[in-house]
C-alpha cells in the first residue's frame with residue numbers, strides 16, 4: 442500500500458467508542474473495574490459498579506452528574522472519614 446493511501450485509511454477510521462475513565466461509580470461511589478458495566482450519559486461513558494447502578498444513573502443522570510458531566514461524587518466533597 443502507498444503511504445498516502447495508508448494516511449487516508451487512518452483518517453477514515455470510525456471514531457472509537459467513548460471510553461469510561463471514572464475510577465468510582467457515579468451512583469454510589471464504589472470502586473469500579475474494567476469488568477464493570479458502562480453507561481453512556483450525554484455522549485460520555487462512565488463505569489458503574491453494577492447493572493443496578495448503571496440503570497439508576499441512566500434513568501436520572503442529573504442527579505449524579507454536574508452540568509459539565511463530572512460525576513458529583515468525584516469532586517471529593519464527601520470523603521469517607523478515615524478510622
Ligand SMILES: [Zn+2]
Nearest residue numbers: 466469490494
Ligand atoms: Zn454503584
Ligand SMILES: [Zn+2]
Nearest residue numbers: 490491493494
Ligand atoms: Zn451498584
